[in-house]
Amino acid sequence: MATIKEVAKHTGLSSTTVSRVINNHPYVDEAKRKKVLEAMEELGYVPNSSARRLRGQRTNTIAVIISRIVNPFFSHLVDAMEKLAAEQGYQLILCDSRLEKKREIRHLELLKTKQVDGIILASIQNDWKDIEPYTRYGPILSCNEYDSKASMPMVxxxxxxxxxxxxxxxxxxxxxxxxxxxxxxxxxxxxxxFTGFEQAMKEAGLAIREDYLFTSYYGIDDGKNIFHRMYALEEKPTAIFAGGDEVAAGVIKEAKRFHCRVPDDLAVIGYDNQPIADLIDPGITTIDQPMKLMGTRAMEMMMDMITHNRRTMYQKEVLPLQLVVRQST
Amino acid sequence: MATIKEVAKHTGLSSTTVSRVINNHPYVDEAKRKKVLEAMEELGYVPNSSARRLRGQRTNTIAVIISRIVNPFFSHLVDAMEKLAAEQGYQLILCDSRLEKKREIRHLELLKTKQVDGIILASIQNDWKDIEPYTRYGPILSCNEYDSKASMPMVxxxxxxxxxxxxxxxxxxxxxxxxxxxxxxxxxxxxxxFTGFEQAMKEAGLAIREDYLFTSYYGIDDGKNIFHRMYALEEKPTAIFAGGDEVAAGVIKEAKRFHCRVPDDLAVIGYDNQPIADLIDPGITTIDQPMKLMGTRAMEMMMDMITHNRRTMYQKEVLPLQLVVRQST
DNA sequence: CCTGGTTATGATATCGTTACCATATAACGT
DNA sequence: ACGTTATATGGTAACGATATCATAACCAGG
Structure with missing residues (x-):
């Protein structure tokens, strides 16, 4: 609509001076500054951000890649990130990989095409060798997930x-x-x-049985599924370590439905310490991950990288985990 | 990095021709097209999206305003929107108003500053009179929430x-x-x-008691809180209609902790039919809202408005609600 | 009175694309 | 042979902002 030139014409000043007013440049006469502001108001002028981006080579936008926004773990992560981003005047683009490599790559392209100033990877689907090339286009850091082959900052x-x-x-x-x-x-x-699991088992002299291992499970329905597969076994396990509170909740739900008592017949431990862990009955014993803190720290680091123009600085920040005991074990 | 001009120089062609290749314009010699593509590959050229935005006056970005991403209702809504947006080559900017008017307005500014092509309001904090001015900068539609004074498309x-x-x-x-x-x-x-509540009560000749009404409650902790306030009453209610499954879950959780049996001593009905409603024990009777469908339809309408350049077209689409009976009532 | 810094303003080039207009050859119908 | 259309290419001016350079008035210090 109204451009800087129109404001200039309207005030009889140059667009340079108008630009100075917009950007709070010191050397502008007070009377003229007022005049410009009035004209801007009157014409309903607002700076066009595409033009600013092009000229300034900055977007004030950050992309966060997750794998499933309906997973409360990611919701909380994103929530913390959005809060900080908004406070610093940044936009947040939500990128859901849905566990697919192609989608993740497509989202990484945002950095190449200069649509974002940086990318936070909260979920990693691709190998580092496929992600690495993108680092030359701007800051990338990982939060929660990681890859030891990768040289990028991590939280x-x-x-x-x-x-x-x-x-x-x-x-x-x-x-x-x-x-x-x-x-x-x-x-x-x-x-x-899993390595941690193995280690504890080994220390206790316990064997790991192949038929007690379940992979690629994330949601509530997966949990229900796993319960049935466990209980179809000849020799049933008496405890299960689930890789997420949703899975744990699914297991418990189905266990109760089939009159398998938790924790007496089957102990269940989850992961994340999502709100749901405290909500269902019995409460889920779980490993607390500091979701808010992780999101906040990752965003802080991203801001720092952007404003100080750091690139592939390698820095690993490890946040504390904690066992939260409830009634499911 | 590499610009269209460098690709042009590298091939001995004009930037116009290169641009034609990029945009699949028909009138380009096949041999030259190939040559351009090779040069693009070699130089690692990628079109700069800020420049495209400025020139083309489109951003391929849509903002969705919600009030709390950690509310599963919104997560599911956003999930459905993101999916469709990604399929159509659009970016989604996540805007969390955190129930604050100021934040919502700040997000609406995105349309003014041409950072997005349209805005979907899934939560509305401001009065229509404060939102309406923004409609002249691009399409705005509401999804889930609404305002009868407003003239904008709604799902x-x-x-x-x-x-x-x-x-x-x-x-x-x-x-x-x-x-x-x-x-x-x-x-x-x-x-x-609430009007629906009143109507049903009136029809049944039941009185509505002031001390049975609780306002401004959203989360699990609010639900717990409400339980205590209810049970501090002389004459306790025997049922509660909660405005969300999270609140209902909180009520139930606390009820059980204080040996108040659900549904015998206290029946609880929720709203939304979030996954949690089926997970906790007893399962929450609730009003099912078609979250996926709402998100999808809203995004479809938004795409339509953008591509066909429709503005304040008024259209209201009402999706079906349904009672889902579980064990909490 | 001259030099040099501070204050104030404007002209212009530039960021990287694409729309538009101009030009040129080839192909085609009459 | 000649206008007409399809094919192919390039030059240039936008899109809307800001960085840079140039200019000028003013005041202070020597």
Whole structure:
């Protein structure tokens, strides 16, 4: 609509002076500044951000890539990020990979095409070698998920420890037949968590049974599914470590429906400490991940990278995990 | 990095021809087209989207304003929107108003500054008179929430009916002392839902007691809170209609903790039919809102408005609500 | 009175694309 | 042979802002 030139014409000043007013440049006569502001008001002038972006080479926009926004873990992460971004005058583009590599790559292209100033990866589907090329177009950092081959800043939790912590807890409760449900194997976070599980089992001299392992499960329905597969087994596990509170909730829901008592017949431990863990009955024992803190720190680091023009600086920040004991174990 | 001019120089052609290749213009010699594509590949050329936006006056970006992303209702809505947007090559900017008018207005500014092609309002904090001015800068439509004074396209549910439906159900179960917990009064959706409640109560010849009404409640903790305030009453209600499954879940959680049996001592009905409603024990009877459908339809309408350049076309699409009976009533 | 810094303003080039107009050859019908 | 249309290409002016350079008035210090 109204452009800077029209404001200039309207005031009899040059567009340069108008621009100075807009950007609070010091050397502008007070009377003229007022005049310009009035004209802007009158014409309903607003700076066109596409023009500013082109000229200034900055977008004030950040993309966050997650794998499933309906997962409360990601909702909370994104919530914390959005809050900080908004406070700093940044926009947040929500990119959902839906666990697909192609979608993730398409979202990374945003950096190439200069639609965003930086990208936060809260979920990683592709190998580092496919992501790395994008780092030359702007800052990329990971939050929550990670790749040890990658050299990018990261805000993560010690997943090996998390896996260990949960498993130890089950062992301390006297369990020996422990099942494990995790995400996709190709994900390092998933493998690390499993490593922690293995370690605790090994320490206790317990064997890991193939038929007690479930992979690539995320949601409530997956949890229900797993329950049935477990209970179809000849020798049933007495405890399960689920890779997320939603899965745990699904297991518990179905267990109760089939009169399998939790935790007496089957102990269940989740992961994340989502609100739901405290809501259902019995409350889910879980590994607390500091979702808010992770999101906030990641965004802070991103801002820092953008404003100080740092690129592939390598920095790993590890946030604490914690066991939260409730009634499901 | 590499611009269209460099590709032009590299091929010995004009930037116009390169642009034609990029945009699949028909009149380009096949051999030259190939040559351009090779040069683009070699130089790692990618069109700069800020320049395109400026030139083309389109951003391929849509903003969605919600009030709280951690509310699963909004997560699901946004999920459906993001999916469709991505398929059509659009970006989605997540705008969380956190129930604050100022934030909402700041987000509406995105349309003025040409950062987005359109805005979907899934939550409305401001009066129509404060939103209306923005409609002249681009398409705005509402999804879920609405304002009868507003003339913008809407995708909504019949909230009066929803309120009526839930209340009737409680009445049919024999309840007469029915409490009601809703959102903020200034929201029309909230008032309509309450109107439905009133109507059902009136039809049954039941009185509405002031001390049974709770306003401005949204989350799990609010639900817990409400339970305590209800149970501090001399004459306790035997049923409560909560304006969201999270609130209902909070009420139930706390009820159980204080040995108040659901539904025998207290029947609880929720709203939305979020996954949680089916998960907790007892399952929450609730009013199903077609979240996916609402999100999808809203985004479809937005696309239509953008591509056909429609503005304040008034169109109201009402999607069906449904009572889902579980064990909490 | 001259030099040099502070204050104030404007002209112009530039960011990277694409729309529009101009030009040129080839192909075609009459 | 000649106008007409389809095919192919390039030059240039936008889109709307701001960085840079140039200019000029003013005041202070020597």
């Amino acid at each position: 993560v939790c010690d997943q090996k420890y998390g896996g260990y912590l949960g498993t130890r807890h089950l062992i301390e409760r006297g369990h020996t037949k422990i099942a494990y449900a995790g995400g996709a194997d190709r994900i390092e976070l998933t493998r690390d968590r | 909504v549910c019949d909230q009066k009916y929803g309120g009526y439906l839930g209340t009737r159900h409680l009445i049919e179960r024999g309840h007469t002392k029915i409490a009601y917990a809703g959102g903020a009064d200034r929201i029309e959706l909230t008032r309509d839902r």
